[in-house]
Amino acid sequence: MSTVLFCPVMFNLAETTRMIQVARALDPAHSPVFMGYEHDYVDLVRDAGFPYRACLPAWDRAQRDQALAFDQGRAFRSPFTTELVRERVAVERLVIRRTGARAVVTGSNLTSFLSARAEGVPLFYPVPFALTAPQVEQTPRMRFVDGTSGAARRADRAATSAFRWVYTAAPLAPRAFTTVARENDVPELRTAASLLRADHNLLTEMDWELDGFDLPHDFERVGPIFAHLDAPLPPVVEELAAAPEPLVYLGLGSSASRDLVLKAARALGRLPVNVVAPVRHYLEDDDVLPPNVHVTDLLPAHRLGGLVGAAVLHGGQGTVQTACATGVPFVGMGLQPEQTWNVRRCAERGNAVAVPPRRVSTQAFRTAVHRALFDPAVRTAAAEVREAYAGADGAAATARIIERGLA
Structure with a gap:
C-alpha cells in the first residue's frame, strides 16, 4: 500500500472537489x-471518508483573495512572503515524510511545487488547460480585448503577446520561491508559468478542447473531473422543477462576488422563471432577493440533469463540466481568463451563450438566458455534448497515471 498526499487549496471549491x-x-x-491550510471545505473531504491534516500558517481573507487573483492570472502580486513559503515548505516536507507519501497531488497550492521536489516525490497536477504554459504560448488571441473589428483583433493580439511574455518569460515569480528553492536544493522557479508546472500535468479537458495544440512531454490529457457531492437534492428543487415556469440554476462557485450574485439574482428575478441558487455563502443577513430566486447551500449539481432547463455560471471548469455532463445549456460569464476560455470553448461548441459579467444587468443577459432555455440549436448541442461526456472519466484516468508512477 502507498500513501498519496493531496494538497488542494481548501478554500477553492472546484479544486477541493477535483482532488476528492x-x-x-x-x-x-x-x-x-x-492536507491544507484554510479549511472552508474540509467537511467535504471528511464526508468522503479521507483523513485530513490541518496545517499552518494560514491566510486571512485579503491574502486569500490576492492568492486567487495571482493563480488566475489577474494579478502579478502575491501574498507569498519568504517567511510563509519557507514555513509551508517545511510543513509539507514533514507531512510527506511522516505519512510516507510516495506521490503528491496538488491543485494550485504553489508550495507543493517546491516541497514535493525537495523530498524527491513525483508531483501530479490535474489542471484545466487555460493559463498553462502551452495554452498561453500557442494561443494567438486570449480575448483580453472584446470585439471582432480589425482594430479590436490587433489590440487583442498585442495584449496577448505582452501577457505571453510576462507569463512565460519574465522573471516575475515571487522572490520567495527563488530563495526557498535555493534553500531546499531544488530548481528555482522564476516565471509565473513555472510556478504551476508539475512533473505530470494532467489536463482535465475533452479531446476537442485541445484541437490545434501541441502538448509538451510532461502534459497529458485525462478528461473532465467535476464534483459529485454526497448529498441529496433539497425538496425545493423537485418542487420547482414540477412548476410550470422553467427552472434555472445559478451557480457561481467560490470565485465570484456578492455584488455579482445580487446583480444576477435580480436580473433573473425579472424573468418568468424559477431559480435555484446555491449562493448562500456570498450573502449577508439583510440581502433581499426576488421571490422567484430560492437560495440554498451547496447542491449536488451533477443530479440536476432533467430538472433544470438552463444554468447561469461564472465559468469555472467544475461548474461548466457539470453542465456539459448533464446536458444543461448555460449562460457563461467568465470572470477571469481561465473562465472566459472555458465559456468560449462551449459557446463555440454551441451548448453555451457567453455574456460578459458587466452586462448581467442588461437586456443582453436576459436574452442569453432565453436562448439557453428555448433555442433548439443550443439545446441540441447540449444533448450532443452530454453524450460525448458519457464515456469520459478524468478522475479514473488521473488515478491510473498516479498508480503507474507508484509501480
Missing part, C-alpha cells in the same frame, strides 16, 4: 491523505 474525485478513483490498495 481523484482520491475516490484510486485503487483501494492506496491510502489517500489530505
Whole structure:
C-alpha cells in the first residue's frame, strides 16, 4: 500500500472537489491523505471518508483573495512572503515524510511545487488547460480585448503577446520561491508559468478542447473531473422543477462576488422563471432577493440533469463540466481568463451563450438566458455534448497515471 498526499487549496471549491474525485478513483490498495491550510471545505473531504491534516500558517481573507487573483492570472502580486513559503515548505516536507507519501497531488497550492521536489516525490497536477504554459504560448488571441473589428483583433493580439511574455518569460515569480528553492536544493522557479508546472500535468479537458495544440512531454490529457457531492437534492428543487415556469440554476462557485450574485439574482428575478441558487455563502443577513430566486447551500449539481432547463455560471471548469455532463445549456460569464476560455470553448461548441459579467444587468443577459432555455440549436448541442461526456472519466484516468508512477 502507498500513501498519496493531496494538497488542494481548501478554500477553492472546484479544486477541493477535483482532488476528492481523484482520491475516490484510486485503487483501494492506496491510502489517500489530505492536507491544507484554510479549511472552508474540509467537511467535504471528511464526508468522503479521507483523513485530513490541518496545517499552518494560514491566510486571512485579503491574502486569500490576492492568492486567487495571482493563480488566475489577474494579478502579478502575491501574498507569498519568504517567511510563509519557507514555513509551508517545511510543513509539507514533514507531512510527506511522516505519512510516507510516495506521490503528491496538488491543485494550485504553489508550495507543493517546491516541497514535493525537495523530498524527491513525483508531483501530479490535474489542471484545466487555460493559463498553462502551452495554452498561453500557442494561443494567438486570449480575448483580453472584446470585439471582432480589425482594430479590436490587433489590440487583442498585442495584449496577448505582452501577457505571453510576462507569463512565460519574465522573471516575475515571487522572490520567495527563488530563495526557498535555493534553500531546499531544488530548481528555482522564476516565471509565473513555472510556478504551476508539475512533473505530470494532467489536463482535465475533452479531446476537442485541445484541437490545434501541441502538448509538451510532461502534459497529458485525462478528461473532465467535476464534483459529485454526497448529498441529496433539497425538496425545493423537485418542487420547482414540477412548476410550470422553467427552472434555472445559478451557480457561481467560490470565485465570484456578492455584488455579482445580487446583480444576477435580480436580473433573473425579472424573468418568468424559477431559480435555484446555491449562493448562500456570498450573502449577508439583510440581502433581499426576488421571490422567484430560492437560495440554498451547496447542491449536488451533477443530479440536476432533467430538472433544470438552463444554468447561469461564472465559468469555472467544475461548474461548466457539470453542465456539459448533464446536458444543461448555460449562460457563461467568465470572470477571469481561465473562465472566459472555458465559456468560449462551449459557446463555440454551441451548448453555451457567453455574456460578459458587466452586462448581467442588461437586456443582453436576459436574452442569453432565453436562448439557453428555448433555442433548439443550443439545446441540441447540449444533448450532443452530454453524450460525448458519457464515456469520459478524468478522475479514473488521473488515478491510473498516479498508480503507474507508484509501480
